[in-house]
Amino acid sequence: xxxxxxxxxxxxxxxxxxxxxxxxxxxxxxxxxxxxxxxxxxxxxxxxxxxxxxxxxxxxxxxxxxxxxxxxxxxxxxxxxxxxxxxxxxxxxxxxxxxxxxxxxxxxxxxxxxxxxxxxxxxxxxxxxxxxxxxxxxxxxxxxxxxxxxxxxxxxxxxxxxxxxxxxxxxxxxxxxxxxxxxxxxxxxxxxxxxxxxxxxxxxxxxxxxxxxxxxxxxxxxxxxxxxxxxxxxxxxxxxxxxxxxxxxxxxxxxxxxxxxxxxxxxxxxxxxxxxxxxxxxxxxxxxxxxxxxxxxxxxxxxxxxxxxxxx
Amino acid sequence: xxxxxxxxxxxxxxxxxxxxxxxxxxxxxxxxxxxxxxxxxxxxxxxxxxxxxxxxxxxxxxxxxxxxxxxxxxxxxxxxxxxxxxxxxxxxxxxxxxxxxxxxxxxxxxxxxxxxxxxxxxxxxxxxxxxxxxxxxxxxxxxxxxxxxxxxxxxxxxxxxxxxxxxxxxxxxxxxxxxxxxx
Numbered sequence: 001x002x003x004x005x006x007x008x009x010x011x012x013x014x015x016x017x018x019x020x021x022x023x024x025x026x027x028x029x030x031x032x033x034x035x036x037x038x039x040x041x042x043x044x045x046x047x048x049x050x051x052x053x054x055x056x057x058x059x060x061x062x063x064x065x066x067x068x069x070x071x072x073x074x075x076x077x078x079x080x081x082x083x084x085x086x087x088x089x090x091x092x093x094x095x096x097x098x099x100x101x102x103x104x105x106x107x108x109x110x111x112x113x114x115x116x117x118x119x120x121x122x123x124x125x126x127x128x129x130x131x132x133x134x135x136x137x138x139x140x141x142x143x144x145x146x147x148x149x150x151x152x153x154x155x156x157x158x159x160x161x162x163x164x165x166x167x168x169x170x171x172x173x174x175x176x177x178x179x180x181x182x183x184x185x186x187x188x189x190x191x192x193x194x195x196x197x198x199x200x201x202x203x204x205x206x207x208x209x210x211x212x213x214x215x216x217x218x219x220x221x222x223x224x225x226x227x228x229x230x231x232x233x234x235x236x237x238x239x240x241x242x243x244x245x246x247x248x249x250x251x252x253x254x255x256x257x258x259x260x261x262x263x264x265x266x267x268x269x270x271x272x273x274x275x276x277x278x279x280x281x282x283x284x285x286x287x288x289x290x291x292x293x294x295x296x297x298x299x300x301x302x303x304x305x306x307x308x309x310x311x312x
Numbered sequence: 313x314x315x316x317x318x319x320x321x322x323x324x325x326x327x328x329x330x331x332x333x334x335x336x337x338x339x340x341x342x343x344x345x346x347x348x349x350x351x352x353x354x355x356x357x358x359x360x361x362x363x364x365x366x367x368x369x370x371x372x373x374x375x376x377x378x379x380x381x382x383x384x385x386x387x388x389x390x391x392x393x394x395x396x397x398x399x400x401x402x403x404x405x406x407x408x409x410x411x412x413x414x415x416x417x418x419x420x421x422x423x424x425x426x427x428x429x430x431x432x433x434x435x436x437x438x439x440x441x442x443x444x445x446x447x448x449x450x451x452x453x454x455x456x457x458x459x460x461x462x463x464x465x466x467x468x469x470x471x472x473x474x475x476x477x478x479x480x481x482x483x484x485x486x487x488x489x490x491x492x493x494x495x
Binding site for chain 2: 024030031032040042043044303
């Protein structure tokens with residue numbers, strides 16, 4: 001067995017992680033999961049570390065998941081909602097985080113609507129920076145919890161066919177998932193309305209298929225993306241009804257995939273738009289497991305980033 | 313610096329005899345094994361715990377449960393180390409509530425591993441007693457901790473290393489003293 005150790009100050013994206021590092025995260029996650037099953041869900045590992053959660057965009061699951069992960073590891077957390085902070089007084093992003101760093105935080109977990117914000121801050125700060133979603137760029141912890149969920153169900157992550165359906169263009173979840181699956185040796189097909197498939201996406205090593213029924217054939221995983229109504233500045237498809245008719249994942253369409261296909265969705269779902277309620281609640285759906293695993297994956301990452309000596 | 317093996321302290325037979333004696337002592341002290349559970353500290357405490365389970369069964373005819381405990385998340389030296397220890401699996405599929413927990417490790421040295429293991433154990437429940445088995449006690453404690461059952465006491469200097477090798481992990485049963493020495 002190859003011994004790998006974690007050598008990064010930050011987690012900014014999946015791009016740049018090696019297969020071995022992803023496997024280390026999976027192994028650490030599976031051992032963290034045991035803690036979630038205990039009556040007393042707390043270990044003292046990150047006692048005395050302070051983690052700041054700064055979200056410039058709304059979020060329920062990612063934010064609470066990070067907060068719980070930090071608390072289960074005994075770190076102290078401060079969670080800042082930008083709507084009631086000095087951001088409203090016009091303080092710049094860099095000034096805000098520099099202020100937080102001056103208070104002595106060990107890690108900053110950031111979500112922002114602009115792509116590249118996490119990378120920019122990582123260069124300016126000496127504390128660890130974790131990207132919790134930046135614009136249309138990456139959402140690494142989501143992709144890692146997805147790959148872990150598949151590992152837990154299938155005991156493998158390579159040699160599979162993952163079909164990502166929906167708004168590929170605006171989706172950082174899609175981008176991080178493409179990177180993660182390509183790195184671990186699986187194949188990715190993307191499918192959606194041509195207006196929502198960015199030109200040149202083939203360069204990431206994925207197959208583009210505009211016909212949903214063809215795309216789903218032989219899939220091991222159907223990854224349904226949320227139609228991001230808030231990011232749709234101009235109308236890129238005629239109506240939600242038509243979208244559902246052409247690309248919505250229904251029971252009939254699931255039958256095109258492999259029998260043991262897993263249905264995944266990063267949440268929050270628009271039921272009846274990108275996914276039918278029957279599929280979302282079916283036995284093949286692992287959408288709830290994804291949420292549980294999110295906490296364990298984030299515990300693993302906080303341990304890997306903060307639990308250990310400082311790198312020189 | 314050269315690394316050299318100085319002496320073999322226990323061979324396969326020696327380990328077997330020591331553990332069998334410890335098994336007898338456990339039974340004697342606890343007046344049976346009704347309330348006993350074994351918990352091995354990862355990694356080498358785990359195969360030792362399974363061996364004790366086997367000996368206890370040979371003597372008393374009853375199988376006691378065995379679990380494994382990973383203490384990585386409870387270490388007190390995480391901030392001091394340059395390398396980061398991997399988190400292992402804790403698998404204790406039975407309740408330790410009100411049980412006599414026999415904690416098993418290969419070597420007792422500073423006592424810090426046992427301190428971590430006690431904290432980890434208490435997070436899982438409230439045992440009636442916790443008793444400690446070690447195959448080798450090499451001295452140099454940094455905390456007020458002692459073993460209840462010792463396979464062999466081995467006085468050592470701090471420069472020396474004790475290496476416990478077990479068939480289940482290392483392919484051979486032996487305990488040796490090694491040392492790093494200036495050339």
